[in-house]
Amino acid sequence: MVARISWVSGSQVDLNLIPTALIDRVEVIAVGGAPIYGSDAIAGTINVILKRHFSGIQLDAQYGITEYGDLPNYRFRILAGHDFAGGRGNITISGEYNRQPDGLIYTDRPILARGDFYGQAASRTSAFTNQLYTNQHFNILSEFGVPLVGDFFPLDPTPNATAADYIELFGLNANDPGDQAYAAFLAANYPSQNALYCGGFGLCGNFTNAQGQALRFDAAGNLVPIDFGTRPGPNPLPLQFGSAGGNGLNLNRVSNLVTPLERYSAVGLFNYELTDHIRFVGEAWYSHSSGTNLYDQPAYNSAAFGGAGEPGGNIIMHTDNPFLSAQARAIIQAQAPGGIFYLARANTDISTRRATGSVDVYRFVGGLEGTFDVGGHEWRWNVTGNYGRSRTTGRNPEIIEKNFNNAVDAVLQGGQIVCRPGYTNSAFPTGSSTCAPLNLFGGQQASQAAIDYITGYSTPKSVNTQWVGTASLTGTLFDLPGGRLGFAIGYEHRRESFNFNPGPLLLGGPDDNPAVDSDGDGNPANDCTSFTRDACITPVVGAFHTNEFFGELRAPIVSPNNNVAFVHLLELQGAFRWVAHSSAGSDPTWTVGGRWAPIRDITFRGNFTRSIRSPAVGEISLPRSPGFFFAVDPCDADELVNGPDPATRRANCAAAGIPTTFQSRSNQATFGGVTVGNPDLQNERARAWSVGAVIQPRFLPNFSLSLDYVNIRLRNAISFFGADAVLASCYDSPDFPNNDFCSRFTRNTTPGPNFRQLNFVETSFFNADRLDYQGVLGELDYHVNTPFLGANSQLGFNVSAQYLAKLEQASGSGLPVISRGGIGYPKWSAVGTMTYTNRHFLLQVQANYTGQVHLTVNDPPNTYPDNTLDAVTLFNVAMAYNVDEHYTFRISVDNVFSRNFPNPGPGLGGVITYFPTILGTLFRVGAQVRF
Numbered sequence: 001m002v003a004r005i006s007w008v009s010g011s012q013v014d015l016n017l018i019p020t021a022l023i024d025r026v027e028v029i030a031v032g033g034a035p036i037y038g039s040d041a042i043a044g045t046i047n048v049i050l051k052r053h054f055s056g057i058q059l060d061a062q063y064g065i066t067e068y069g070d071l072p073n074y075r076f077r078i079l080a081g082h083d084f085a086g087g088r089g090n091i092t093i094s095g096e097y098n099r100q101p102d103g104l105i106y107t108d109r110p111i112l113a114r115g116d117f118y119g120q121a122a123s124r125t126s127a128f129t130n131q132l133y134t135n136q137h138f139n140i141l142s143e144f145g146v147p148l149v150g151d152f153f154p155l156d157p158t159p160n161a162t163a164a165d166y167i168e169l170f171g172l173n174a175n176d177p178g179d180q181a182y183a184a185f186l187a188a189n190y191p192s193q194n195a196l197y198c199g200g201f202g203l204c205g206n207f208t209n210a211q212g213q214a215l216r217f218d219a220a221g222n223l224v225p226i227d228f229g230t231r232p233g234p235n236p237l238p239l240q241f242g243s244a245g246g247n248g249l250n251l252n253r254v255s256n257l258v259t260p261l262e263r264y265s266a267v268g269l270f271n272y273e274l275t276d277h278i279r280f281v282g283e284a285w286y287s288h289s290s291g292t293n294l295y296d297q298p299a300y301n302s303a304a305f306g307g308a309g310e311p312g313g314n315i316i317m318h319t320d321n322p323f324l325s326a327q328a329r330a331i332i333q334a335q336a337p338g339g340i341f342y343l344a345r346a347n348t349d350i351s352t353r354r355a356t357g358s359v360d361v362y363r364f365v366g367g368l369e370g371t372f373d374v375g376g377h378e379w380r381w382n383v384t385g386n387y388g389r390s391r392t393t394g395r396n397p398e399i400i401e402k403n404f405n406n407a408v409d410a411v412l413q414g415g416q417i418v419c420r421p422g423y424t425n426s427a428f429p430t431g432s433s434t435c436a437p438l439n440l441f442g443g444q445q446a447s448q449a450a451i452d453y454i455t456g457y458s459t460p461k462s463v464n465t466q467w468v469g470t471a472s473l474t475g476t477l478f479d480l481p482g483g484r485l486g487f488a489i490g491y492e493h494r495r496e497s498f499n500f501n502p503g504p505l506l507l508g509g510p511d512d513n514p515a516v517d518s519d520g521d522g523n524p525a526n527d528c529t530s531f532t533r534d535a536c537i538t539p540v541v542g543a544f545h546t547n548e549f550f551g552e553l554r555a556p557i558v559s560p561n562n563n564v565a566f567v568h569l570l571e572l573q574g575a576f577r578w579v580a581h582s583s584a585g586s587d588p589t590w591t592v593g594g595r596w597a598p599i600r601d602i603t604f605r606g607n608f609t610r611s612i613r614s615p616a617v618g619e620i621s622l623p624r625s626p627g628f629f630f631a632v633d634p635c636d637a638d639e640l641v642n643g644p645d646p647a648t649r650r651a652n653c654a655a656a657g658i659p660t661t662f663q664s665r666s667n668q669a670t671f672g673g674v675t676v677g678n679p680d681l682q683n684e685r686a687r688a689w690s691v692g693a694v695i696q697p698r699f700l701p702n703f704s705l706s707l708d709y710v711n712i713r714l715r716n717a718i719s720f721f722g723a724d725a726v727l728a729s730c731y732d733s734p735d736f737p738n739n740d741f742c743s744r745f746t747r748n749t750t751p752g753p754n755f756r757q758l759n760f761v762e763t764s765f766f767n768a769d770r771l772d773y774q775g776v777l778g779e780l781d782y783h784v785n786t787p788f789l790g791a792n793s794q795l796g797f798n799v800s801a802q803y804l805a806k807l808e809q810a811s812g813s814g815l816p817v818i819s820r821g822g823i824g825y826p827k828w829s830a831v832g833t834m835t836y837t838n839r840h841f842l843l844q845v846q847a848n849y850t851g852q853v854h855l856t857v858n859d860p861p862n863t864y865p866d867n868t869l870d871a872v873t874l875f876n877v878a879m880a881y882n883v884d885e886h887y888t889f890r891i892s893v894d895n896v897f898s899r900n901f902p903n904p905g906p907g908l909g910g911v912i913t914y915f916p917t918i919l920g921t922l923f924r925v926g927a928q929v930r931f
Contacts, residue, residue, distance in 0.1 A: 015048070017287045017361055019096035019265050021060060021079040024049045052269050054081030054092045062926035066919060067898060070108065071258060073100040075926075089272035097264045103294045106252035109918050111900065115252050116907035117242065118855075118864065119232025120638055124164075128865040129641060131232075132907050139228050139248030140241045141302055141346045144217040144443050146226070147317075147332055148342040150204040151308035152197065154214050156228045156236060157206065159191035165235045171661040193237055201753060207335050216247070221325045221442035238663040241304070249346045254295040257911075257918075261291040278370040281384075285363035296353035299399050299533065302344045304669035305628070311401050311533030312628070312670075314342035315408055315440070322412040323439040343440060347399070350438070350446050350454065355396035363388040367470075377484070379475030386468040396458045398505060398532045402426035403435070404454045410437035427509055428531040430456045456531065459503040462540075467495045482556035482570065489551045497543035498617035508536030535626040540677075542621030544584075546614065550577040560600065569597035581614045584683045601698055605708075606691040615681040615718055619765040622677030629673045629761055631723035633664035634731040642859045643732045644815040652736040658756055666723075666758045673723065673745075673761035681718055682767050688712040692777075703782045710775055717769035721811070723761045729768070729811040740766075741811075772816075774806035783835075793838035801830035818857045823869065824913045826851035840882040848874045855908045870902040874916055886930050894922040 027047040060077040074097075081092035106112040115136040121128055140146070140153045148154065163183035166172065172179035190196040194214070198204035206214040213225035229246025265287035273279045299312075306313030318340055319333045332341055367384030406423040413421075419435035431452030438454065439445040472490030479485075501507075508528035516524055528536040558570040572594040580586045593607030632639060635653035637660060643649045650660070692708030721729065721741070730742040745761040748754045783796035804827050808816035819825045828851035836843040852871045855864050875897060880890035894916060901910070901917045911918060 015046075016263060016289070017265060017285070018048055018050075019077060019079075019094040019267055021058060021077040021096065022050050022092075022094040022267055022269075024051045050269065051079070051081075052092060052271065053083070053090050054079060055083055055090075056081060057931040058928065059930075060926065060928040062924055064922060064924040066923070067921040068108075071100065071102055071104060071919070074098070085272070090270075092269045093267065095264070095266040099262045100258075101260055103256065103260045103292065104258040105295055106255040106257050107250075108257065109920075111905060111918055112252060112255075112257065112911070114905075115250065116905045117244075118907050119242065119244075120234075122230075122232065122234055124234045126865075128862050129638070129860075130864050132864075132866065132904060133230070133232055133244040135229075135245045136242055136252075137229055137244075137246040137248040137250050138241050139226060139243055139246040140304065141249040141300065141344055142216045142247070143249060143298075143346050143348045144219055144221075145440050146216040146344040147207050147223070147328070148205045148314060148344060149207060149336060150198075151314050151342050152203045152205040152303055153239060153241075154216070154226055154228075154344070155192075155194035155197055155205045156231075157192050157194040157208065157212050157214055158228070158236070159195070160236050161187050161191050161193070161196070163187045165237050168235055168661065169237050169663075171659050193239075196237055197239075197753075203753060207331055207341075209331070215331065217328065217441050219443040221323070221328065221439075221445060223328045223331055239665060239668075241668040249298075251297070254298055254348055254352070256293055256295050259291045259293055261289065263287070263289040274368075275370075277372060278368060281365070281367050281369060283363070283365035285361070287361040288358065290356065290358035293353070293355045293357075296355065298346045298348040298353065299351045300346055302669075304665070306670075308342055311530070314344050317341050317343050317408065318411075320412075321410055321441075322417045323410055323437070323441050323445070325441070328441065345440055347440075349444050350440075350451055351397055351399050353397065355394060357392065357394040359390060359392045361388070361390045374475065377476045379473060381474075382470070382472045382490075384468075384470045386466070386470070388464075388466045390464040392460075392462045392464075394458070394460045396460075398456050398458050398534075399454055400426045400428055400430050400456045400531055401533050402531070403430055404438070404533075406435050407438035407450050407454050408440060410439075426456075426531055428456050428505055430454065456505050458505040458532075460501065460506060460537075461503065462498070462500040464499075465497045467493075469493045480556055481562055482559035484556070486554040487552065490549075492548040492550070493545065494548070495543065495545040496617060498540065498621070500540040500618075502537035502539060505531055506534075506537040507539070535628065538623040538625045540618060540622050542617040544582045544614075544617060544620070546582070547580045548577055551575065566598045567596070568600050569595060569603065571595045579612060579614065579683075581683065583620055583679070584614050584681060587612045587683045587685070601696060603694045603696075604692070605694065606689070608689040609687070611686045611688065613684040613686075613718070615678075615683070615765070618677065619718055619720075620677050620679050620681055622675065622765075624674050624676040626672065626674050628670035629666075629723040629763070630668075630670055631666040631727055631758060631761065633666045633758060634727055635662055636664040636667075637661050639664075641863065643728065644810075644817050644858050645732065646860065648734060648736075648815070649731050652731045652733070655736065656731075662756060664757065671758050671760065673763060675763045678765045681765060682716055684714060684717050684767070686712055686714040700782075702784060705778070705780050707776065707778045710773070710777060712771075712773040714769075714771040714773075716767045717771055718765055718767055719769040719811070720763070720765050721768065722763050725811060726761055726763060727758075732815065734815075740768075766811075768811050769809060770816075771809045772806055774804075776803040776805065777801070778803075786836075789836070790838035793836065796835040796837075797833070798835075799830060799832040801828070803828055820857065821854050822857045823853050823855065823908070823910045826853050826871075840884075842878075842880040844878045846876040846878075848876070850913070864908075866904040869904070869910065872899060872902050872914065872917065874899050888928040888930075890926045890928075892924045892926075894924075895919070896921065 027049065058079040062075040064073045065071065076097045079094045081090060083090050114134050116132060116134055117136045118130045119133050121131045146154050163180065166183040166186040167174050167179065172183055190200050194206055207223065209215060209225065215223040216226045218224045227247040229243035231240050231243045268284045270282040271279055301312060301315050303314055308314045309316045319336050324332065365384060365386045367382060369380065369382040371378050371380050403426050406419050409420045410417050411420045417437050419437050423435055425433055432449060434453065436447055436449035436453045438450040470490060470492045472488060474488040476484035476486050508530045510529060511527045512529040514525050530536045552575040554573045556571050558564050558567045560568055574592040576588065576590040578586065578588050589611050591607060591609040595603055595605045597603040634643060634649050635658040640646060640650050640653065640660060688711065690708050690710045692706060695705045697703060726741050726744050730736060730739060733739045736742060746759055748757050748759050778801045780799045783794055786793045786795050804820050804825060807819040807825055809819065810816040821827055830849045832847045834845045850872045853869050855867050855869065874895050876892065876894045877896050878890065878892035880888055882888045898921045899917050901914050
């Protein structure tokens with residue numbers, strides 16, 4: 001049995017570590033497993049039962065490909081076992097190799113390539129606040145570069161601003177004659193976005209041609225007009241970076257969808273009966289996984305990411321840069337004052353951020369188990385030791401900021417383009433120590449020598465370890481009317497450690513400006529200097545241990561042999577586990593439940609469980625690490641109507657002095673902050689109960705129907721609160737501004753274009769979430785002989801379904817956010833399987849049903865015009881044929897009918913939920929041979 005395979009509390013379980021050929025069956029316990037299997041089993045337990053006494057050799061191969069002819073994948077498996085010593089011992093080994101050599105990006109699939117997104121409705125009279133747009137581009141940036149007169153953004157010079165736009169922008173009174181006159185004056189004198197920011201505020205950005213059009217570089221390095229596309233919303237004045245169409249950056253072209261991967265694993269199981277009553281068991285596991293991230297968001301230079309000359313900010317360039325084309329130089333030198341200009345750019349050609357990573361997992365188990373007799377009752381004992389180690393490594397290309405600045409400062413010397421003399425290289429080594437000038441005007445203009453000079457590689461590494469020692473005793477104590485009272489008692493000690501080393505590049509160098517406190521901890525002397533354009537990353541080291549005592553009782557009160565009227569079966573059971581956590585303290589977890597069958601055809605069952613989850617090492621020990629964040633600002637004019645209670649949000653934003661017309665840029669431009677662990681975290685605590693029935697009527701053999709109602713209330717839940725969650729938890733809270741989250745961010749208090757914009761946030765882990773789940777789980781299983789379809793044929797039917805009655809999550813004292821009926825959480829979902837077998841032949845048809853959902857279930861009804869994603873049913877088909885007892889051939893087709901993403905599409909997400917519709921039809925063929 002493999003009950004927990006991640007080896008680290010709080011980490012996600014990776015079942016890919018188990019070779020699939022070794023799996024005998026899988027058992028699922030909805031609630032009630034925590035006291036029996038461990039302290040972290042809040043929602044339930046998945047037990048993977050392995051083939052421990054296999055004899056023979058089994059080889060297997062499989063190949064798959066999609067309907068688009070891409071994403072080929074291979075799988076090879078071996079399972080071998082041998083009994084020895086007259087059957088007293090067995091050794092079973094299994095290995096598996098998986099390879100997917102290629103990957104996909106968003107533009108490889110039509111549904112994602114079209115770039116759906118939602119933005120403010122184009123008409124002020126629209127019945128909905130948002131509408132669906134396509135072909136999203138970010139026209140403040142270009143892969144070829146955008147030259148700027150000032151340290152700002154490209155601005156639309158189209159003169160289409162009206163008095164109504166200015167009334168809305170500045171919150172003027174449309175019914176006041178004075179405000180009307182002022183708005184008309186502004187529209188007449190500042191008729192465009194460019195006129196307002198450049199002429200009104202002195203924040204100029206554009207170089208322009210003779211027609212007054214803003215310019216950017218094309219692939220060859222010449223200046224061409226910027227196409228700003230169609231901006232969402234009716235007002236052309238606010239800074240808004242995303243638009244429909246245009247010739248700016250298309251993020252879908254650099255967004256990873258599927259990564260190439262390679263994985264191989266091997267497991268050896270050994271058991272040997274030392275005596276008639278003592279057996280030794282051992283396990284050895286190894287798994288290696290590696291993957292490649294094809295693309296990531298590029299390295300940006302823009303005013304959205306910092307001031308000019310700062311890492312990520314606009315690049316300060318000289319107008320005599322020798323890489324400028326004659327056409328570009330003439331325009332820039334004529335319009336740029338002081339001999340300098342600024343360059344905004346998405347650097348996709350000099351840094352794709354193609355990163356590789358690998359995970360190696362080792363696990364060793366050894367133990368003794370045996371039996372002995374006590375008063376005619378057989379008791380079993382077990383002593384087991386378990387050691388697991390997971391090592392994760394990465395290799396990621398990074399732009400070394402100092403060398404980058406050296407390389408872009410190119411001059412002409414002796415007829416050759418060189419780096420400006422007098423440069424000093426970064427202390428961190430790169431692919432070349434000789435500065436090579438870097439051409440950023442156009443696409444693919446950079447030399448390999450320049451790329452080598454500016455590129456270094458980060459090598460982060462993390463090691464997780466777990467030691468577990470368990471001793472248990474099980475048996476029966478005395479006879480009850482329905483059978484013997486069974487018990488189990490035991491002790492478990494668990495120690496987990498986590499060690500993350502970012503490597504010398506990400507760790508950074510000594511602080512080069514001790515007068516500035518960059519991480520906001522009040523001590524400017526302990527900061528570091530980043531070699532890259534991102535913040536330094538701090539090592540994480542931590543450990544914890546638990547001591548756990550557990551016990552279990554099973555009491556068969558009445559059995560079918562007792563012949564009691566209306567009590568065909570009555571059984572009670574209970575379990576208890578005491579967990580003493582070195583950081584989070586001590587907590588009990590327990591369960592009580594039972595089964596009652598009034599007649600043999602129906603059995604009622606119920607369970608009540610209290611369970612916990614202890615905080616993970618990283619959640620506790622993460623040191624204070626600076627970074628840059630995007631965030632959805634709840635006080636933005638477009639966000640005031642959102643959230644679980646818009647009235648509370650509006651009132652709190654108003655109390656903070658933020659006007660209802662405020663346009664936040666935090667979702668388009670980064671701002672500073674820190675992430676830090678929380679050593680005060682406590683255990684998560686959940687109370688869950690279930691009640692249900694199993695129906696197996698005598699008049700219908702081989703039929704079973706189970707229905708269970710499950711209710712889970714999780715409190716004190718540990719969640720990472722990113723910038724979005726911190727802000728929402730503050731402004732959506734009834735106790736604003738006194739809750740803890742309101743003290744974890746700040747806004748700019750200096751009047752000007754950045755007034756009230758977010759400028760700092762602290763993100764961390766909190767025991768602040770609560771979650772409520774209610775649902776009905778059902779399963780129907782029926783198989784019947786069908787001689788009319790073949791002499792030895794049989795049909796089998798299985799349906800597993802869920803009705804989601806409630807799923808709500810709340811942070812702090814805020815109102816609950818409803819997930820039920822949203823993307824990923826349909827009210828109805830089901831999987832139905834029909835299987836036909838006839839001697840050597842098997843045909844299986846499976847239908848996966850995902851019910852209708854809404855794009856949003858917490859926002860007002862007038863938020864989106866097409867708020868419903870249609871229900872989806874995907875059909876999969878598999879066939880297998882046993883030539884004889886040695887050979888089997890099989891074929892399977894997933895998403896047989898190539899079902900597309902449900903309308904209206906992925907404008908608000910759903911890529912993971914509906915991934916099979918994006919991938920398309922997937923074909924697999926395989927063969928197996930047995931000896």
